[in-house]
Amino acid sequence: MTSPMSCDDAKGLFAEYWSGSLGEREEIAFEAHIAQCEACRRDADQLGALWRNLELIPAEEPGPGVRARFYDSLAAFRQGMESAPKRSLRDRLMALWPAQPAWQMAISFALLVIGVGAGYELRPGAAKIAPDGQESSQIAQLRGEIGNMRQMVALSLLQQQSAGERLRGVSYAYQVPASDTQMLSALLATVNTDPNVNVRLAAVDALRAFGSSPVMRTAVIQSIRKQDQPMVQIELIDLLVDLHETDARPELEKIAADGQINEAVREHAKVAMEKLR
Amino acid sequence: MKKTKMKWMVLAGAAVSAMALAQDSENRVTVAFSNPNRPRVLVVNQVQGSVAVRGYNGKDAIIEGSHVGERRRDSDGHGGMHRIDQPGGMDITENDNTITIHGDFMHSSNITVQVPVETSLKLKTVNGGKISVEGVSGDVEADNTNGSVVVTDVSGSVVASSTNGKVTVSLTKVTPNKSMSFSSMNGTVDVTLPADTKANLRMRTDNGEIWSDFDVKVDGARPSQSIDTREGHHRIRIDKTIYGSINGGGPEIQLVTFNGSIFLRKK
Amino acid sequence: MNATGQVTDNAVMARVASGEVAKMAVLFERHHRALYRYFISMNRNRELSEDLVQDVFFRMLRYRASYDANQSFTAWMYQIARNANVDQAQKRKAEVVGIDEFDDRRAEPASAAPGPEEIAAKGQNIALLKRALERLPDDKREILVLSRFNDLKYEEIAAMLGCETGTVKVRVFRAMRALERVYFALQKEKSA
Numbered sequence: 256m257t258s259p260m261s262c263d264d265a266k267g268l269f270a271e272y273w274s275g276s277l278g279e280r281e282e283i284a285f286e287a288h289i290a291q292c293e294a295c296r297r298d299a300d301q302l303g304a305l306w307r308n309l310e311l312i313p314a315e316e317p318g319p320g321v322r323a324r325f326y327d328s329l330a331a332f333r334q335g336m337e338s339a340p341k342r343s344l345r346d347r348l349m350a351l352w353p354a355q356p357a358w359q360m361a362i363s364f365a366l367l368v369i370g371v372g373a374g375y376e377l378r379p380g381a382a383k384i385a386p387d388g389q390e391s392s393q394i395a396q397l398r399g400e401i402g403n404m405r406q407m408v409a410l411s412l413l414q415q416q417s418a419g420e421r422l423r424g425v426s427y428a429y430q431v432p433a434s435d436t437q438m439l440s441a442l443l444a445t446v447n448t449d450p451n452v453n454v455r456l457a458a459v460d461a462l463r464a465f466g467s468s469p470v471m472r473t474a475v476i477q478s479i480r481k482q483d484q485p486m487v488q489i490e491l492i493d494l495l496v497d498l499h500e501t502d503a504r505p506e507l508e509k510i511a512a513d514g515q516i517n518e519a520v521r522e523h524a525k526v527a528m529e530k531l532r
Numbered sequence: 533m534k535k536t537k538m539k540w541m542v543l544a545g546a547a548v549s550a551m552a553l554a555q556d557s558e559n560r561v562t563v564a565f566s567n568p569n570r571p572r573v574l575v576v577n578q579v580q581g582s583v584a585v586r587g588y589n590g591k592d593a594i595i596e597g598s599h600v601g602e603r604r605r606d607s608d609g610h611g612g613m614h615r616i617d618q619p620g621g622m623d624i625t626e627n628d629n630t631i632t633i634h635g636d637f638m639h640s641s642n643i644t645v646q647v648p649v650e651t652s653l654k655l656k657t658v659n660g661g662k663i664s665v666e667g668v669s670g671d672v673e674a675d676n677t678n679g680s681v682v683v684t685d686v687s688g689s690v691v692a693s694s695t696n697g698k699v700t701v702s703l704t705k706v707t708p709n710k711s712m713s714f715s716s717m718n719g720t721v722d723v724t725l726p727a728d729t730k731a732n733l734r735m736r737t738d739n740g741e742i743w744s745d746f747d748v749k750v751d752g753a754r755p756s757q758s759i760d761t762r763e764g765h766h767r768i769r770i771d772k773t774i775y776g777s778i779n780g781g782g783p784e785i786q787l788v789t790f791n792g793s794i795f796l797r798k799k
Numbered sequence: 800m801n802a803t804g805q806v807t808d809n810a811v812m813a814r815v816a817s818g819e820v821a822k823m824a825v826l827f828e829r830h831h832r833a834l835y836r837y838f839i840s841m842n843r844n845r846e847l848s849e850d851l852v853q854d855v856f857f858r859m860l861r862y863r864a865s866y867d868a869n870q871s872f873t874a875w876m877y878q879i880a881r882n883a884n885v886d887q888a889q890k891r892k893a894e895v896v897g898i899d900e901f902d903d904r905r906a907e908p909a910s911a912a913p914g915p916e917e918i919a920a921k922g923q924n925i926a927l928l929k930r931a932l933e934r935l936p937d938d939k940r941e942i943l944v945l946s947r948f949n950d951l952k953y954e955e956i957a958a959m960l961g962c963e964t965g966t967v968k969v970r971v972f973r974a975m976r977a978l979e980r981v982y983f984a985l986q987k988e989k990s991a
């Protein structure tokens with residue numbers, strides 16, 4: 256522990272020595288080293304002086320136009336935001352889409368088989384069979400994985416441009432098993448990032464199916480303050496109350512006290528805390 | 533200096549090049565949809581002011597913008613010329629049959645657009661006006677914050693919300709299998725659907741009432757009503773949310789309001 | 800909240816990431832000057848640096864969803880700044896810039912002549928130190944600017960450069976040695 260410090264060891268400590276941020280132990284060891292090593296002592300002093308003087312170089316300031324341009328651009332961006340596709344979620348979901356065209360086609364066909372065109376007929380166990388009765392081995396295999404296909408349908412719908420299609424994707428989520436973590440994370444991403452409030456509201460409702468997932472509970476607790484829509488915040492709080500998620504109390508307390516949050520939401524958080532007592 | 537700002541504007545919108553556009557008057561332009569093989573889409577992003585869209589018997593979009601109150605002076609016009617792409621301070625782009633309009637974010641303005649009947653819409657405003665849609669056939673998305681949303685005589689599907697305003701929607705025909713959703717924080721949600729519409733419903737109101745002349749079959753067996761089985765709890769929620777169906781069930785239709793009432797009407 | 804009662808950068812950015820893009824204004828007010836200083840130190844071009852500052856905030860808006868609230872906002876921002884700078888440098892590579900012209904540009908900044916502030920005890924000349932810093936190779940100048948001017952923690956610089964914190968500290972030391980060499984070389988030139 257107290258073995259003497261080498262010059263190489265010392266090299267990593269100069270920067271903090273100059274700025275006075277070494278820990279006590281390191282500082283003692285470092286000073287012990289420079290006390291008996293002339294080369295390092297010289298560096299510590301000489302370079303230290305330069306280091307301090309660097310701070311005296313006056314900062315160059317940007318011109319006054321920078322601020323105006325930023326605020327213009329921010330306003331323009333806010334306008335453009337809603338019309339732009341949601342990159343993150345789309346990209347993440349695209350990654351789930353197989354790259355080989357053969358599989359893409361097979362999946363597209365499978366979508367027809369399980370009835371994308373008639374989502375509501377898709378009650379569990381009501382999957383349709385290819386009308387001509389002929390089964391390619393590929394389709395047979397796909398039917399074996401019909402749960403996955405439902406997931407695939409839901410995931411591909413969730414990345415659509417149209418809010419109506421994404422809503423349909425959310426309603427498909429009711430069809431997948433509650434153990435489906437990919438579906439759960441897609442729904443959570445929708446709750447947190449979908450540009451449309453109606454889609455987010457529907458996704459919160461769909462999360463109820465995943466009530467036993469601790470991941471979901473934690474994510475929901477964290478999501479509340481990220482939301483800019485009071486409606487979604489209230490639905491999330493209600494979900495936590497329904498789940499009797501007592502771990503939500505500290506966060507609810509913060510929400511109730513956060514002046515930046517919508518009044519109705521804060522009231523809701525207070526009531527929720529009572530219920531979770 | 534100007535360069536970067538332009539870049540931002542272009543990135544925020546879409547390519548402006550080769551847009552077929554005619555200036556009818558200072559506040560009115562006609563923009564053609566360039567690709568007849570793609571569905572027509574109109575996107576309006578407005579911050580201050582209203583948005584009104586109406587279907588008409590034509591093939592182009594006729595866009596009018598009017599400033600509310602103080603008019604913007606185009607003092608930097610060149611020798612009496614003015615930018616034709618910016619009536620009323622708007623920024624209009626057309627790309628692959630999607631027309632995108634960004635309202636003037638410096639001033640309040642009202643935007644009125646006439647579109648061919650078969651056009652899908654994505655409309656948004658924040659302050660100072662309502663969003664109204666009339667007589668189109670397509671998928672309609674409308675989001676307002678401080679004003680109402682009024683959609684009448686539409687065939688297709690609608691997803692609409694307002695934070696502080698009323699949401700009133702009337703559909704003459706519903707595209708089968710489309711999910712729809714209508715929500716408001718503080719306003720009433722009033723939706724009229726064709727009598728034979730099949731749908732599963734989720735309706736929620738905290739402080740209002742739910743009214744319908746549809747025969748709504750309330751779904752008592754919806755499993756999501758009882759969810760917590762931790763530590764032997766089994767909670768049945770008696771709540772403000774009703775799940776149900778009309779005409780035997782169909783795609784999901786969601787109606788949510790916190791402080792308003794819900795009206796689900798039969799056409 | 801941090802010690803000064805401000806909402807932390809991380810918390811603000813998390814809200815931006817969740818859609819409250821207007822909150823980006825808070826981060827702009829906190830960081831645009833430091834970012835500008837970073838860029839101008841790297842490229843000695845005022846207009847370009849102002850453009851790059853805009854570019855960084857725009858990129859942060861565009862990629863806001865990729866922000867991980869558990870990660871240091873500062874490290875993330877400077878990573879983006881660094882990429883923006885590299886992209887820009889690559890674009891400019893094609894431009895043929897004469898050595899003389901380049902040197903002129905380096906000498907150009909408005910605050911270039913603040914009147915040499917002599918540090919009496921050491922006789923060091925701040926203007927000369929500034930020139931020495933400008934002469935350093937990019938990577939050495941960058942690490943000094945980040946650690947000394949922009950107050951990034953060594954861990955943050957490490958995260959940004961994708962290396963060990965210890966490596967960053969050693970590199971700071973080496974950069975200071977290089978700075979010293981250039982500084983004394985310039986001093987000799989001057990007195991000669």
Ligand SMILES: [Zn+2]
Pocket residue numbers: 261262265288292293294295296
């Ligand atoms: Zn030594």
